[in-house]
């Protein structure tokens with residue numbers, strides 16, 4: 137029957153995303169009704185098979201050669217933790233180290249899991265400051281193991297004091313979802329080494345405040361307070377929801393930077409593929425995530441927009457087709473990017489010793505977005521009070537164009553948006569009067585096509601996220617940096633009903649995270665090009681993938697003045713087909729096992745910035 141087959145196809149369209157929607161319902165808003173009661177996967181797994189190592193392709197962290205001093209800060213089994221308080225541990229700074237100053241601090245998350253489990257989002261907070269947002273790997277019956285290393289040197293000031301460590305990983309264990317995550321978190325502290333990690337590179341404190349390796353003197357959590365039965369993130373449920381946090385800063389701040397952590401779940405896990413509401417209504421779709429494919433996270437300060445974050449499209453380890461992410465995980469999935477926003481121009485409004493508020497919201501949001509932030513502050517040791525004034529603050533309203541063209545379930549939708557936010561302000565400290573200009577220029581385009589009577593979807597999206605900061609003293613330049621990020625995404629999926637309660641889905645994917653940094657004069661600082669391609673096939677019954685195949689290819693290229701790293705890798709059906717690593721500038725190396733960090737001569741970038749500082753700011 138024609139009409140019922142149409143409905144069937146439409147419900148298949150629902151299935152396209154719902155496989156994930158179901159998955160993320162389990163991840164965040166678990167309800168008994170979402171669960172399977174039956175289980176036909178043997179839990180008596182073969183313990184003799186070694187666990188599969190899952191990993192995200194990323195550059196190694198450059199550390200000094202000296203042995204680090206390491207702390208085990210948490211060892212915990214995350215079993216039924218959903219809706220429970222975060223796991224807490226007392227953190228005390230390392231007392232057994234022979235050194236008290238650190239050139240590098242590295243967080244290491246290592247976890248194992250066996251059985252069946254969904255991908256779970258989790259966060260790690262120290263004193264309410266988020267230091268890692270990540271997603272678990274989905275286990276196999278024979279077990280998996282994975283490690284995430286993150287450079288957390290920028291949180292140095294927190295790590296030198298006693299703190300409460302909080303980890304929230306909402307997991308659920310029952311007869312079907314058997315996976316328990318066994319987690320160890322270590323922090324490795326590396327001693328200071330000559331010329332390493334901002335040590336002695338800048339003699340001027342002001343210069344160091346703007347250095348990319350700079351560590352704030354104070355970091356305030358812009359997150360929810362403990363105790364909680366959940367993560368410390370705020371949960372933004374819809375487009376009108378604004379989550380507020382009151383805070384107060386010391387009166388001798390001379391630089392402020394807000395670091396925002398964002399992740400999206402449930403109906404917005406795949407926001408970039410959400411359909412326009414007109415299409416949903418016209419096709420009588422129910423339970424299909426809508427509001428179109430554009431989202432922007434807005435940060436308000438005392439009610440005014442101060443920044444926009446157009447997030448990278450992280451695909452979690454169960455997303456699109458879980459077989460794509462075994463063993464190579466999706467870009468950013470094990471270490472979600474955070475977004476830095478220069479707020480120094482707004483210090484003029486914040487140095488009054490009074491309370492202020494940040495607000496987080498997401499335009500067009502569906503439930504749910506997990507958002508919180510860290511406010512990094514640099515303090516003037518030589519004064520109890522700095523002065524500041526906001527000179528200029530311009531927020532363009534987003535210019536959005538939408539072109540919807542559909543007949544029945546087939547159609548083409550083009551969405552384009554641009555936005556800019558700029559601010560300027562001066563701060564008078566013991567370093568003199570510095571004027572800071574901060575700009576964000578963003579553009580977005582999304583071309584979505586529905587075909588095969590609504591059972592296939594193609595998404596072609598690109599986000600351009602430019603930001604720049606210029607700091608100058610009188611007419612001379614103190615610091616400048618420009619970051620150009622581009623996030624390309626291509627996603628094709630097609631779903632075919634098998635007529636017996638199962639469906640077959642194919643998906644092709646291209647996911648890119650590119651970031652180029654220059655100083656304000658256009659001199660190169662660093663470049664990252666990171667692109668993943670995936671082709672997946674799966675047969676799904678209920679929430680279970682009953683068979684399928686995933687193939688992934690990734691090309692990662694990073695270079696700056698101290699590190700060159702590239703890796704070209706591909707996998708299919710859990711097996712690495714090729715893996716070519718180059719870890720030296722200009723030289724070739726072909727084994728991923730033999731990664732050794734190398735140090736290169738004095739970075740040219742620093743040398744030139746240094747000379748700018750001296751030439752232009754002799755009087756600082």
Ligand SMILES: *[C@@H]1O[C@H](CO)[C@@H](O)[C@H](O)[C@H]1NC(C)=O
Pocket residue numbers: 138139140141142143145589
């Ligand atoms: C698309 O679905 C509609 C509604 O069920 C049906 O009438 C039409 O025949 C289908 N078209 C194709 C090409 O399958």
Ligand SMILES: *[C@@H]1O[C@H](CO)[C@@H](O)[C@H](O)[C@H]1NC(C)=O
Pocket residue numbers: 226228298
């Ligand atoms: C930090 O915690 C340790 C261990 O609990 C305790 O001995 C020490 O006194 C604390 N330090 C401060 C400054 O509170």
Ligand SMILES: *[C@@H]1O[C@H](CO)[C@@H](O)[C@H](O)[C@H]1NC(C)=O
Pocket residue numbers: 373374375376377
């Ligand atoms: C949006 O979310 C907030 C917070 O959960 C809720 O209070 C409000 O009713 C929601 N608004 C709409 C229109 O659903």
Ligand SMILES: *[C@@H]1O[C@H](CO)[C@@H](O)[C@H](O)[C@H]1NC(C)=O
Pocket residue numbers: 418419420
């Ligand atoms: C949607 O529902 C309305 C009313 O129930 C009906 O008239 C219309 O034909 C339906 N449209 C489709 C595409 O099924």
Ligand SMILES: *[C@@H]1O[C@H](CO)[C@@H](O)[C@H](O)[C@H]1NC(C)=O
Pocket residue numbers: 541542543547
């Ligand atoms: C809308 O799509 C149809 C085919 O699906 C095409 O023929 C038509 O030119 C499109 N219209 C516009 C304005 O793009």
Ligand SMILES: *[C@@H]1O[C@H](CO)[C@@H](O)[C@H](O)[C@H]1NC(C)=O
Pocket residue numbers: 577578579600601602620
């Ligand atoms: C970002 O910067 C690049 C290089 O300056 C420029 O080509 C591009 O148009 C900018 N994008 C936006 C959205 O401003």
Ligand SMILES: *[C@@H]1O[C@H](CO)[C@@H](O)[C@H](O)[C@H]1NC(C)=O
Pocket residue numbers: 634635636638677
């Ligand atoms: C469903 O049907 C397809 C094709 O007819 C078949 O290959 C598959 O094994 C069936 N699956 C189940 C679970 O019955």
Ligand SMILES: *[C@@H]1O[C@H](CO)[C@@H](O)[C@H](O)[C@H]1NC(C)=O
Pocket residue numbers: 628643644671
């Ligand atoms: C999907 O990927 C396969 C294998 O690379 C390719 O043959 C096919 O053309 C792709 N299809 C689309 C629509 O991207």
Ligand SMILES: *[C@@H]1O[C@H](CO)[C@@H](O)[C@H](O)[C@H]1NC(C)=O
Pocket residue numbers: 684685709
């Ligand atoms: C994947 O690998 C398994 C065992 O390694 C094999 O049994 C299976 O046939 C492979 N699947 C495909 C689609 O190649």
Ligand SMILES: *[C@@H]1O[C@H](CO)[C@@H](O)[C@H](O)[C@H]1NC(C)=O
Pocket residue numbers: 725726727
């Ligand atoms: C690459 O690795 C293979 C096997 O691991 C080895 O035989 C070969 O000599 C290596 N090639 C280079 C250029 O190092």
